[in-house]
Amino acid sequence: MNNSTPMIRSVTVADVAREARVSKATAARVLGGYGVVSDKVRQDVLAAAKALDYRPNELARSMTTGKSGIIGVVVGDIENSFFSFAVRGISDTARAAGFNVILTNSGEQIEAEKAAVRVLIGKRVDGLIVTPSESRDVSHLRDIHRSGRPLALLDRALPDLDVDTVTVDDRNAAMRATKILTDIGHRTIAYVTAVDFAGHAYRGLEQIYTSSVRERIEGFLAVCREAGIVTPERFVRFGATRPEATRAITDTLLSAPDRPTAILASDSLIAIEIFKLIRQRGLRVPEDISLITFHDADWTSVTSPPITVVDQPAYLLGKAVTELLIRRLKGEIRPSQRVVIPTSIIERGSVGAPSGQKT
Amino acid sequence: MNNSTPMIRSVTVADVAREARVSKATAARVLGGYGVVSDKVRQDVLAAAKALDYRPNELARSMTTGKSGIIGVVVGDIENSFFSFAVRGISDTARAAGFNVILTNSGEQIEAEKAAVRVLIGKRVDGLIVTPSESRDVSHLRDIHRSGRPLALLDRALPDLDVDTVTVDDRNAAMRATKILTDIGHRTIAYVTAVDFAGHAYRGLEQIYTSSVRERIEGFLAVCREAGIVTPERFVRFGATRPEATRAITDTLLSAPDRPTAILASDSLIAIEIFKLIRQRGLRVPEDISLITFHDADWTSVTSPPITVVDQPAYLLGKAVTELLIRRLKGEIRPSQRVVIPTSIIERGSVGAPSGQKT
Numbered sequence: 001m002n003n004s005t006p007m008i009r010s011v012t013v014a015d016v017a018r019e020a021r022v023s024k025a026t027a028a029r030v031l032g033g034y035g036v037v038s039d040k041v042r043q044d045v046l047a048a049a050k051a052l053d054y055r056p057n058e059l060a061r062s063m064t065t066g067k068s069g070i071i072g073v074v075v076g077d078i079e080n081s082f083f084s085f086a087v088r089g090i091s092d093t094a095r096a097a098g099f100n101v102i103l104t105n106s107g108e109q110i111e112a113e114k115a116a117v118r119v120l121i122g123k124r125v126d127g128l129i130v131t132p133s134e135s136r137d138v139s140h141l142r143d144i145h146r147s148g149r150p151l152a153l154l155d156r157a158l159p160d161l162d163v164d165t166v167t168v169d170d171r172n173a174a175m176r177a178t179k180i181l182t183d184i185g186h187r188t189i190a191y192v193t194a195v196d197f198a199g200h201a202y203r204g205l206e207q208i209y210t211s212s213v214r215e216r217i218e219g220f221l222a223v224c225r226e227a228g229i230v231t232p233e234r235f236v237r238f239g240a241t242r243p244e245a246t247r248a249i250t251d252t253l254l255s256a257p258d259r260p261t262a263i264l265a266s267d268s269l270i271a272i273e274i275f276k277l278i279r280q281r282g283l284r285v286p287e288d289i290s291l292i293t294f295h296d297a298d299w300t301s302v303t304s305p306p307i308t309v310v311d312q313p314a315y316l317l318g319k320a321v322t323e324l325l326i327r328r329l330k331g332e333i334r335p336s337q338r339v340v341i342p343t344s345i346i347e348r349g350s351v352g353a354p355s356g357q358k359t
Numbered sequence: 360m361n362n363s364t365p366m367i368r369s370v371t372v373a374d375v376a377r378e379a380r381v382s383k384a385t386a387a388r389v390l391g392g393y394g395v396v397s398d399k400v401r402q403d404v405l406a407a408a409k410a411l412d413y414r415p416n417e418l419a420r421s422m423t424t425g426k427s428g429i430i431g432v433v434v435g436d437i438e439n440s441f442f443s444f445a446v447r448g449i450s451d452t453a454r455a456a457g458f459n460v461i462l463t464n465s466g467e468q469i470e471a472e473k474a475a476v477r478v479l480i481g482k483r484v485d486g487l488i489v490t491p492s493e494s495r496d497v498s499h500l501r502d503i504h505r506s507g508r509p510l511a512l513l514d515r516a517l518p519d520l521d522v523d524t525v526t527v528d529d530r531n532a533a534m535r536a537t538k539i540l541t542d543i544g545h546r547t548i549a550y551v552t553a554v555d556f557a558g559h560a561y562r563g564l565e566q567i568y569t570s571s572v573r574e575r576i577e578g579f580l581a582v583c584r585e586a587g588i589v590t591p592e593r594f595v596r597f598g599a600t601r602p603e604a605t606r607a608i609t610d611t612l613l614s615a616p617d618r619p620t621a622i623l624a625s626d627s628l629i630a631i632e633i634f635k636l637i638r639q640r641g642l643r644v645p646e647d648i649s650l651i652t653f654h655d656a657d658w659t660s661v662t663s664p665p666i667t668v669v670d671q672p673a674y675l676l677g678k679a680v681t682e683l684l685i686r687r688l689k690g691e692i693r694p695s696q697r698v699v700i701p702t703s704i705i706e707r708g709s710v711g712a713p714s715g716q717k718t
Contacts, residue, residue, distance in 0.1 A: 070478060078462075079443045088438060091464060095471075100478045103437075103462040105450060112454075119429060119459045123482045272657050279661075298631050299658030302638075 011054040020048035070100045071325065072120030074130045075154075076108045080269055082295045082314045083131070086154060089318025090129060097326050099126070108133045108194065108241070114140040121147055127325045131155045134209035150328035154321045157211045157338065164328070166321040166339045170212045173310045173343040174219030177264055177292045180308070180345070182227035185353050186262040186290065189235060190253050191220050192246070192274065193266035196239035213266065216294075220264060235260055246273040254281060254289075261354035262290035268297030268309075275303065286352030296346060305349030312343050370413040379407035429459045430684065431479030433489040434513070435467045439628055441654045441673045442490070445513060448677025449488060456685050458485070467492045467553065467600070473499040480506055486684045490514045493568035509687035513680045516570045516697065523687070525680040525698045529571045532669045532702040533578030536623055536651045539667070539704070541586035544712050545621040545649060548594060549612050550579045551605070551633065552625035555598040572625065575653075579623060594619055605632040613640060613648075620713035621649035627656030627668075634662065645711030655705060664708030671702050 017027035022041055029037055030045040031054070037045075048054075071094050075083045087103060094101045102125065104116035113133050117140045120128055127150035132141065135158050144151045145163065152164040181189050195213045208214040217236060224232030237253065240246040250273065253260055265271035271293030278289055285291050285305060292308045293300065300307040320339055376386035381400055388396055389404040390413070396404075407413075430453050434442045446462060453460045461484065463475035472492050476499045479487055486509040491500065494517050503510045504522065511523040540548050554572045567573040576595060583591030596612065599605040609632065612619055624630035630652030637648055644650050644664060651667045652659065659666040679698055 068481075070482075078437060078446060079440070081438070081440070084438045084443065087464070091466075100474060101463065102478065102482070103464070104460065105446070105462070107450075115459060119461065122427075123429075123461070269657075272661060275661055297658075298628075299656075299661060302631060302634055302658060302662050304663040 011049075011052045013054075015052055016045060016048045016054050019052055020044040068124050068126055069098065070102055070123070070125045071322070071329075072123070072125035072128045073101055073103045074106055074113055074116045074120070074128065075103065076106055076131045076133055077269075078103070078105045080267055080295075081297050082267060082312060085314035086318035089315040089320075090154075090322045091318075093319045093322035094326070097322075099326065099329075106131075106133050110134055110137055117141070117144060121149070125149070127151065127329050129154050129321055129325060132158055132210075135159060135211060136209045150325055152321045152325040152328075154317060155212055159211070162336050164321070164324040164336050164338075166317055166324065166341065167212065168312050168317065168341050168343045171215040171219040173294070173312075173345075174216035174264070175223050176345055177294075177308075177310050178220045178223035180292065180347070180351055181262045181264070181290060182223055182229075184290075184351060187227070187229055187354070188258055188260045189220075189224060189229070189232065189262045189264065190237060190260040191217060191235065191264045191266070192237045192240050192249060192253075192270050193217070194239070194241050194270060195266075196241055202233045202236040202238070216266065240266075240270045240273075243269075243273050246270050247277055250274050250277045254278070254283070260289070262292075262351070265291065265293040268293050268295040268300065271307065272297075272299060275307070285350050288355055290351040290354075292351060301348070307350045308348045309346050310343050311346050313341055317341055370408075370411045372413075374411055375404060375407045375413050378411055379403040427483050427485055428457065429461055429482070429484045430681070430688075431482070431484035431487045432460055432462045433465055433472055433475045433479070433487065434462065435465055435490045435492055437462070437464045439626055439654075440656050441626060441671060444673035445677035448674040448679075449513075449681045450677075452678045452681035453685070456681075458685065458688075465490075465492050469493055469496055476500070476503060480508070484508070486510065486688050488513050488680055488684060491517055491569075494518060494570060495568045509684055511680045511684040511687075513676060514571055518570070522695050523680070523683040523697075524695070525676055525683065525700065526571060527671050527676065527700050527702050530574040530578040532653070532671075532704075533575035533623070534582050535704055536653075536667075536669050537579045537582035539651065539706070539710055540621045540623070540649060541582055541588075543649075543710060546586070546588055546713070547617055547619045548579075548583060548588070548591065548621045548623065549596060549619040550576060550594065550623045550625070551596045551599050551608060551612075551629050552576070553598070553600050553629060554625075555600055561592040561595040561597070575625065599625075599629045599632075602628075602632050605629050606636055609633050609636045613637070613642070619648070621651075621710070624650065624652040627652050627654040627659065630666065631656075631658060634666070644709050647714055649710040649713070651710060660707070666709045667707045668705050669702050670705050672700055676700055 013028050013031055014024050017024040020027060022045060026037055026041060027045050030042050031049060073090055077083055091101050106113035106116055110133050128144055129152050131154045138158055138161050141161055155167055157165045157167055193213050195210050205214055205218060221232050237249045240249055263274055265274055278285055283289055294310045296309045296311040300309050324337060372387050372390055373383050376383040379386060381404060385396055385400060386404050389401050390408060432449055436442055450460050465472035465475055469492050487503055488511050490513045497517055497520050500510060500520055514526055516524045516526055552572050554569050564573055564577060580591050596608045599608050622633055624633055637644055642648055653669045655668045655670040659668050683696060
């Protein structure tokens, strides 16, 4: 090559040292922000670094200092606006504290979650925030812990992993939402969730490995039983992972002879498909079917009727979990904390008495 | 410590070599997947690695091979479902080709975009996909190029950066959407976009540094002028970056004596705020105001009336840009490509003749 400015080789600490006429060790101390040097030397080195357009090699730096200034995040499904609000809470909080965020998406698949954790640990993030897709297999999360990096859990607790965790009051939220339906007279109520396993049919709470889902279903079933509903678990439906799956599940529910008079949806992606299908079948909300969903997604307030929702403070959840993590990153030593953030119910127009009944 | 299993030190190549009774160089060749060894030796080393639960140090590996198996992505706003669909297209395509994806969010801020690019380069991603927030300042993108890493642009072209680029036909899409409005008789049409700068008011196309936005506004203005509208740029509004800002802009538009009879929204986050505000003011869509938005967001089909949209194939956009990048990562040498993916218009119920006029 005849070109005298090499295209790829970057400016090194040695180059800066030479330019500033100091030792490489001294230049490294200034550029790395550690050790003690005189103000004059610091100024010389920084001026040389600027003149040469020196860029720290982040990778080499992280090997030296052990700190990358980066928080790694693994969320379940970035297309779900619950998570995108949580991620904004994380990003805003991290940025304000001088951290960058890199994000990976597990698609609620445990293998993808493990791969994501491996990538982030490999990339030497300082700490991780994870929404664990299930509680059976936590070896990869133990690995984070063992590697000495702080880990905090978002939205879902793991009974076997004692780390900082921020969730909402899932059980209580489901109870209040279900009670709105039973109080107005509903006795055939379906619960539809994305969590999946072979068969899609409920066999027992112990089969549900996602804490938030188990707690919601516990709450749902408890209130149903309290209202005298026999075997309410008949109407718990799993596997609404994608629009097509949700439509198939809803289709079966709406075609049954004992069609539910109300549906509680576990997230807003599920609820919008249910809402569309109800309308496509010429049924009315709430006259024919009442509908409540978790998450105050933007669309829920603009439909006719607008939808009653469990409002989960997703942004706040992201903010709280990041604050806990950053306190650990700054060296705070304390027992792990479990923070539960309360939800509220926003009553709109999608709940009515079951058809054929007046209360 | 009395514990005989060290908590933090990880198993090294040297440990595996010792266990497998081979040299460290041989173990490194097997574990690194390079060089030639006999099948017997390979099996011994892999068995030893498994027995010791050896995990490759991704960071050290990337320094050795120069490949991390990771694609870095910088998107404008992950809360915008256009981008979350594009990210799913990217992730699915990357995963199918054996790559992991790490994601950062610029919030459409150039400084955050630069920081994100620095982080990803520092983390030695193999290549980057970026939705550049503006075209004025591309030094950080040139740096990627200079570092020898492939770069591909998503959704927005940069005139000064000749790299693989996948966009939609923004100008044409805006023309078709605007023509629907002018054909039915609208002569006072507002265009609302998130792109911001001091003053919020249009002064000329040259002030718009985001290619997709400039092309849309070009298309919008061209069709308006063709329909005989004088100074249509009076109704171009910038800075609808967040719900509050969009509401303020819409409020001003709706309060003006020459209130627009139709609004074209540049994304679905803007459109939903406009739709809510129109209803809050007791106005009707489309009787009082017609509304078209870019992006077939989930909510647009469930409102009353459902909203006419420019359907952008976001998933396909993500897929196409990732395929181009991966071909480069695999060593393909070719001139850069500019792929333009066509959009379509889904006509629903939010467009009508302007009030007081019949066509």
